[in-house]
Amino acid sequence: MTVTVERGARAVGRQPHTGPRRPRTSYALFLLPGVLTFLVVVVVPFLMNTGVSFTEWSGVGSPKWSGLANYRELMDDGEFWASFRHSLFMVVAMAVVPTVVGLVLAAALFDYIGKHFGTKTAAVLRACFYLPQVLPIAVAGIVWSWILAPDNGALNALLKAIGLGSWQQDWLGDPDIALYSVMGVMVWVQIGFPLVVFMAGLQRVDPQLYEAAELDGAGWWRRFWHITLPQIRPEISVVLTWCTIAALKVFGAVYVLTKGGPGGATDVPSYFSFTTFFEKTQVGYGAAISTVLTVIILLLSLVGLRLQTRAEDAEEGVRA
């Protein structure tokens, strides 16, 4: 829709090109402050970090060139592999589960609540789910570490009150459970984002598709599977990409909830590189960890962008 308007406007705009030309400031000049600050704050530090990853350096004195030694060491480092394995768990908690649950919640809110109880009710419920997203992660961490505290935390108190005292756990202190507790908190934090995006996406689906399917006798689940899912595929790929990247970057939650512990049970790459930089002051090694993380994230974003454009192309093909 907007595309046709834009094309028309551009065609009109091209015509009056005959008058005398005044000297104009080039548009490229407007890009100058943005590009310069970008070089200083992002590009140069990034290149420095990559460079340092090939050296041995403690942060003082001059770095000593060591070639690929840091990367070779990483390959044999159990802590490094464990941190990336935990990242996969974070991807499940922050991308897979929120996307699936968010889809069902969004469809239910849109179909049942929005249509039969008014959009106001749907908006209030949506707001409840979205609330944790605006909370600073440090604060969410404080709230949850207190709820999950072993001695007088609210969760254990609740379990005891309803007669499930034997289910009480040291949620963040038990190496076998801590990772799952952190995952649970991350689901809570993350769920609002896919929900809001999917609800917005559902609004542009043609209601006639649903009416036709309903006339053909398709139930809710079939309509969800055959109409809703294909129609909001662009949103799904965007959400999956963004959430996966966010999951790989998780830092604040781990810092506040567990500090990577107990015994490294919840260590993730960003926290691992942070402690390597600032506590062990092995700057070269820390840089190598963060470089590996960066490469993985950049590859994922390229795949995500491809998926997104392909989904949009497919959608346009359907509409044409």
Add this chain to the structure above:
Amino acid sequence: MTTALRRYPVLVALCLAALFMVLPFLIVAVNAFKSPAEYSQHGPLSLPGGFYVDGLKDFWQRVDYSQKLLNSVLISGCVAVLAAVLSILNAYAIGIGRIKGRTWVLAFFVLANVLPQEALVYPLYYLSKQVGLYDTRLSVIIVFTVIQSAFGTYLLSSVLGQFPREIIEAARIDGANRWQVLWRIVVPVSRPTIGVLLVFFFIWTWNEFLLPLVMLISNDNQTVSVALGVLQGQRLMDATMTNAAALLGVLPALVFFLVFQRTLTRGIAVGAVK
């Protein structure tokens, strides 16, 4: 109809799920007003017997919370405005100026957007020490202005790419130069999108953790997020203090949420599909 029968169970299920989402906030609110004695006697689930605010006052003074709030407002406010200005300038050149190589420039900004801060944090720490900006609020303002403007450039460029060209041509014929066209026409017309950006930049910067944690070490410069995160990390707080910290951390976020709810939900949808 079968759907009519199923409507209410779905409503109830969704309400229960929503309740679960806000339950942690409720529990924090209830417990922040209990005295330590009351807490240790009745545990976290009882309703407070009185209205005990000494814990909150105590915490406020101990961490000098006014200063932390001021720092957060100052840093987030400056970043929001400066990053919006930078995004507008970039997007003007890319979206309306259609400069050569704009696809590459844009791709560059998009990739920068996903770059993990871990890959920048040590050099930024090192460089800021070299130029004497370490442990200053200015350093955090500069860094986040640039980082946030990457997203702003990406979003605004696609919005400005669809800007009606007739308006610009008309202004041009009336003798306006490019600078005037930008501030008198493009910016006022794009106000809704710029508003969304301002809100997002403010809240994102408010919530940032890693870089402020590294850059701001002295008490006088720390933001709310960093101060609370560090306190929690030290494991020195008792239950009442933790609750005070949680409540005081939740409140500003709650205020932003209530004030900006519509902008936020609309903005996310725009940002995701663009």
